[in-house]
Amino acid sequence: MIGAIALLLVCQLAGEVIHRLTGLPLPGSVIGMGLLLAWLALVPRERLTLTQVTGWLTAHLSIMFVPAAVGVMQEGAILSRYGLGIVVAVVVSTLLTLAVTALVFAAVAGREAQDSEEPAS
Amino acid sequence: MTDLIATPLLWLAVTLVVFEAADILSRRSGRHPLCHPVLWATPVLIGILLATKTPYATYAEATQVLGFLLGPAVVGLAVPIWAQRATIRRLAKPLTCALLAGAVTAIVSAVGIVWLFGAPVEILASIAPRATTTPVGMAVAAQLGGIPALAAVIVLMSGVIGAMTATPLLNLLRIKDYRARGFAVGVSAHGFGAARAFQVDQTAGAFASLGMALNAAATATILSIVAGLL
Numbered sequence A: 001m002i003g004a005i006a007l008l009l010v011c012q013l014a015g016e017v018i019h020r021l022t023g024l025p026l027p028g029s030v031i032g033m034g035l036l037l038a039w040l041a042l043v044p045r046e047r048l049t050l051t052q053v054t055g056w057l058t059a060h061l062s063i064m065f066v067p068a069a070v071g072v073m074q075e076g077a078i079l080s081r082y083g084l085g086i087v088v089a090v091v092v093s094t095l096l097t098l099a100v101t102a103l104v105f106a107a108v109a110g111r112e113a114q115d116s117e118e119p120a121s
Numbered sequence B: 001m002t003d004l005i006a007t008p009l010l011w012l013a014v015t016l017v018v019f020e021a022a023d024i025l026s027r028r029s030g031r032h033p034l035c036h037p038v039l040w041a042t043p044v045l046i047g048i049l050l051a052t053k054t055p056y057a058t059y060a061e062a063t064q065v066l067g068f069l070l071g072p073a074v075v076g077l078a079v080p081i082w083a084q085r086a087t088i089r090r091l092a093k094p095l096t097c098a099l100l101a102g103a104v105t106a107i108v109s110a111v112g113i114v115w116l117f118g119a120p121v122e123i124l125a126s127i128a129p130r131a132t133t134t135p136v137g138m139a140v141a142a143q144l145g146g147i148p149a150l151a152a153v154i155v156l157m158s159g160v161i162g163a164m165t166a167t168p169l170l171n172l173l174r175i176k177d178y179r180a181r182g183f184a185v186g187v188s189a190h191g192f193g194a195a196r197a198f199q200v201d202q203t204a205g206a207f208a209s210l211g212m213a214l215n216a217a218a219t220a221t222i223l224s225i226v227a228g229l230l
Helices: A002-022 A028-042 A048-059 A066-115 B009-028 B037-051 B056-062 B064-068 B070-075 B078-083 B085-090 B092-116 B121-127 B134-143 B148-172 B178-200 B202-229
Strands: none
Touching: A002 A028, A002 A048, A002 B070, A028 B070, A028 B078, A028 B134, A028 B202, A048 B070, A048 B078, A066 B009, A066 B037, A066 B056, A066 B064, A066 B092, A066 B121, A066 B148, A066 B178, B009 B037, B009 B056, B009 B064, B037 B056, B037 B148, B056 B064, B064 B070, B070 B134, B078 B085, B078 B202, B085 B092, B085 B202, B092 B121, B092 B178, B092 B202, B121 B148, B134 B148, B134 B202, B148 B178, B178 B202
């Protein structure tokens, strides 16, 4: 358990160090995700506890960003001025992204299935 | 007594109690996207802070530990990506094409529309990672000079809208492949979308989780490249 937590923290720490040393504009935690992926590929081992820890973190993700979301109370001026634009942008962008992603996936997967003469699923 | 207020104890306890109450409500609704615990806990907590005249800075300091966990949670996204490596290899082409198309569409359409409304750079930077999972969205927004709190709220809105519209929209487009449907809702509406996809179909749910994890990495990378060019 401690080993799995240590692994996550070490990856994040190394990500932060890389971010600061190289000026790579990715957040340290995202670089850390890449490092953990590399570790998983390079170190073959039973990973039950790591999966348990990351599963626990993912399952309780919502409460972790509550304090930040509460911070929107300080953004009243911005929200009253640009709130409408933000709502329109989020609605249109969410629908458009759904449509584009699904259509591209279905088109490419469908063509591959035809190429190999398998029935399209 | 007043020294108690200076410790994290009070606001951590209040946050957990309010969240748990909101979570019970969410469970009773069968996890309806509009009953997501964050959507109810956040305004209630804002109300409590306003009523008690507590500055946000005091609250933020007391609840730091919760936000701290977001970093390791983002690192942990590597685990579901790794677990799905066989699928990723097998479907490399459709996954890559759909991921890139979706990530670019999400960024360009969201930023473009608020820009048309005359929004300043902090808002453009806060909305650019709107389709990613919340912790990545907040970290990327902060990196680009945006407002993490605003990014958190925008990501939340994206999730609710995506979870509620995915089924009718994808039916309208006659997409029958549950892999395509799931992947799209994960790319566009992160964890909310994945939760919704799992209610519909297990395959859709698995592809939605994959879409969420891959888009977190893709959007952060695309935006960092763009930021590097500017």
